[in-house]
Amino acid sequence: MDNEREVDQATRRAFFDQVRRHTGIAMSERKWTLLEGRLRRRVRELALPGYRDYLHVLEAKPEEVRDFIDLVTTNETSFFRTPRIWEYFAGQFLPRWFETHGGTPLRVWSAAASSGEEAYTVAMLCEEFRERHPAFRYRILATDIGDAILRKAAAAHYQGRSIEGLRQTHPDLLARYFSATDDGFVAAPALRANVTFRKHNLHEAARDIGTMDVTLLRNVLIYFDAAGQQAVLENVRRAMAPDGVLIVGESESLSRFDMGFAFEQPLIYRNEVRP
Ligand SMILES: C[S@@+](CC[C@H](N)C(=O)[O-])C[C@H]1O[C@@H](n2cnc3c(N)ncnc32)[C@H](O)[C@@H]1O
DSSP: OGGGSSSSSEEEEEHHHHHHHOOOOOOOOHHHHHHHHHHHHHHHHHTTTHHHHHHHHHHTTTTTHHHHHHHHHHOOOOTTOOOHHHHIIIIIIHHHHHHHHSSOOEEETTTTTTTTTHHHHHHHHHHEEEEEEOOOEEEEEEEESHHHHHHHHHEEOOHHHHHHHHHOOHHHHHHHHEOOOOOOOEOHHHTTTTTEEEETTTTSOOOTTOEEEEEEEEESSGSSSSHHHHHHHHHHHTTTEEEHHHOOTTTOOTTTOOOOOEETTTEEEEEEEOO
């Protein structure tokens, strides 16, 4: 098999093109070491002589694209990631929403859901709110481009760092909404009942997504270039209710885009566009 030095620039470029074509993720030469590390295992698994042969497999076998996408995406996430967002959601957004909408179901979209911690964080906070306001209703749609990570999310089975993080920050919620298994913890049926997982590429029109009151688009824009970010934001906005709230990740900002999202608070925007 090729070693790193033997992978020529044309081959590296061809891989970057494949990544962009299938995910919209923009990678530059600086990312080759990262990408090469991820590809190496697959090239060995398929017993291919080198990376160029894997490019041929990608062209010849469309089903390999699924594994390729799983390989090249970064799925880092955690429960209650960026605590300020969750303080806003539970402390400001939900009470205001319930006051103005009553029992109309709140529609939340976790738009790059990874292994599901974000969606189940929303579900835990909504369940807690419903305890105090039984008329409150909600539905969560969680989407991602990766098949393997979506299967993990739907299984709702967590171990290691993920569970340790939740135990440290919210031991009460861990006890209430998860039960122990032989090798981890699984989310309670009450949480899972309100979350639907579906494959969706943010670069494609969000026609079958519906209309969302809250969209979490966190820690995914950073992987796209400016044109890609703009295209994704336009797709996402078309799937949002007027006055719907968009929440982005800690190192993401919409300040350079002028497309109808009004700044509310850092990381939190409101859809100003009327149909
Ligand atoms: C770093 S994780 C962020 C997870 C979660 N939103 C968070 O903030 O903790 C980024 C996720 O975006 C997904 N992703 C990357 N490109 C995508 C695309 N074009 N469409 C949908 N999801 C994508 C990846 O598969 C990955 O699970």
